Amino acid sequence: MQKEDLIQTHQRIEPYIHKTPVLSSRLIDEIVGATLYFKCENFQKTGAFKMRGATNAIMQLTEEQKQKGVVTHSSGNFAQALSLAALKLGIKAFIVMPSNAPQVKKDAVKGYQGNIIECEPTLVARENTAKEISQKEGATFVHPYNDNNVILGQGTACKELLEKQPDLDYIFTPVGGGGLIAGTALSALYFGNDCTVIGGEPFEVDDAYRSLQSGIIESNLTTNTIADGLRVQLGDKNFPIIQQYVKRITRVTEEEIVEAMRLIWERLKIVSEPSSAVALAAMLKEKNSFKNKKIGIIISGGNVDLNQLPFNL
Amino acid sequence: MQKEDLIQTHQRIEPYIHKTPVLSSRLIDEIVGATLYFKCENFQKTGAFKMRGATNAIMQLTEEQKQKGVVTHSSGNFAQALSLAALKLGIKAFIVMPSNAPQVKKDAVKGYQGNIIECEPTLVARENTAKEISQKEGATFVHPYNDNNVILGQGTACKELLEKQPDLDYIFTPVGGGGLIAGTALSALYFGNDCTVIGGEPFEVDDAYRSLQSGIIESNLTTNTIADGLRVQLGDKNFPIIQQYVKRITRVTEEEIVEAMRLIWERLKIVSEPSSAVALAAMLKEKNSFKNKKIGIIISGGNVDLNQLPFNL
Secondary structure, three states: OOHHHHHHHHHHHHHHOOOOOEEOOHHHHHHHOOEEEEEEHHHOHHHEOHHHHHHHHHHOOOHHHHHHOEEEEOOOHHHHHHHHHHHHOOOOEEEEEEOOOOHHHHHHHHHOOOEEEEEOOOHHHHHHHHHHHHHHHOOEEOOOOOOHHHHHHHHHHHHHHHHHOOOOOEEEEEOOOOHHHHHHHHHHHHHOOOOEEEEEEEHHHOHHHHHHHHOOOOOOOOOOOOOHHHOOOOOOOHHHHHHHHEEEEEEEOHHHHHHHHHHHHHHHOEOOOHHHHHHHHHHHHOHHHHOOOEEEEEEOEOOOOHHHOOOOO | OOHHHHHHHHHHHHHHOOOOOEEOOHHHHHHHOOEEEEEEHHHOHHHEOHHHHHHHHHHOOOHHHHHHOEEEEOOOHHHHHHHHHHHHOOOOEEEEEEOOOOHHHHHHHHHOOOEEEEEOOOHHHHHHHHHHHHHHHOOEEOOOOOOHHHHHHHHHHHHHHHHHOOOOOEEEEEOOOOHHHHHHHHHHHHHOOOOEEEEEEEHHHOHHHHHHHHOOOOOOOOOOOOOHHHOOOOOOOHHHHHHHHEEEEEEEOHHHHHHHHHHHHHHHOEOOOHHHHHHHHHHHHOHHHHOOOEEEEEEOEOOOOHHHOOOOO
8 A cells, every 4th residue: 555545545535534633731741751642533423533444445435336335243433434434425334233232332323324233242143144244235345444445544544643743753553453553554654754653452452462473463362451442353454564564562451541541531631432542551651762752642532431431440 | 891801801811721622513413403512611721711710810910919929719620720820920829728628639739839728628717718828928819700800711712612603692601600601791792693691500509590580699508519610609790790691590400410411421522520511401401492503502621530420320
């Protein structure tokens, strides 16, 4: 994927997404001893950066494909994003969700007029159900992250951040399936000025960290993290980009995630997901390495269950 | 207070405050059937609109007064605001706080280099202690809301909102001591285009509502509300402005406050105080009266204890 691909992607999706704000906090800067710029995708449509990739993937379909719609399996932010992107572009979206997905997530998808198909709560059942829908309806399968058009879309958040702050030394993102960090790494390469990308990952789902160590894609043995957006498996399209362009991945504990989340909520006054806090937690963990640097942090989203916050545990 | 006073106030304090953003939510607009613009003072310095009034009050002091500093009694947002405004303007601030004030509030004041003087947790003790400090140090007493310079400062939030959205039909604010709503009413009068100001007040501290009914300042028999910023007595400088320029005050229940707060957090993705939600709650309560109108809501602040959120109660 070249610089021109990212430029065209951004032009393509711009009418359908928000140019999200970049926030700062004097107090967080004092704690870190550096200058931090938070790119706030919690203010993005559907409350997460996923809207960027979903919109780009749909817009790259042929007219014939568009007529038959799209299908994905997700119970998270990508389900909402694909539903809304499809709605805005006038095509059908089929969303395969596990039968035990929270009602609030189903309602959100319905709110964007996505067609929900329930399946057993296993990865095999999800994949098979999506395949069936794809065959039956002729709908094109769009993977939540293992897709070059999705990766390019997610990269536009970093592009916007660098347009506002061109001289960032570092950018931190969370790492789940790898769509956000792969897109970010490409944008940093093409639009940054010697800008280094570092990932944050929970110890509890450290497949990307271990994959970088071993050189092959490793599996997660546990997904026991509060960062629900990151409980997924690294994609094989994302991995080589990460290998080539991401400096390293820093692992953080659950306590470090909650501590970073608290700092974001208390100081930036924004509602953001635990997954978002993983990027700041990674930065804080090694803050002495970043004194006086200019640092971007991608706040990935803000869809959080207010009834299950971790602060008073 | 004239239009020119507000214009000069805004010019005076502008270098020391943030021009806070105005946010919207498609979903909240759909629920209400109107177009809402939220003026987000939770992003203001010290996390609340109080920074505006505190800054203006200090800047209106004589050079001699400035040399001797300022004193106030507050355990809330005004304590932090006066401390930071004084710090930025290079003068001393003495903050009288009840001995049982939460440590987090004392720490916040100390963070802005305010000098804390503790006293017994009664209103009489607070007032007497502030008087003693004023006499001993020669510091000028600045009231958190019953002060024309404070009222003018608070009015600049509405002025900024109207500069961005000049054709608002209504503006809602919460009502505590009356500084914010009095300043807002003056700004709406001078800078609005037939713009009506309505207040929201908890049933549990409805002194302003009852004062408007009776024509004299009434006292609160209870202060048993989650909206901690509003647990104060209406000021006699604020009352006549409210009588003359505020259309009405709508009272809301504690449940309505929490429901509005949840909507703000979930949809606008911002951390804001229960007091802020009172303005939206008042609007929602009579939403059928505001169909297709353009409505401003002042989000007063975002200083909230994350360990004591009302959502999972």
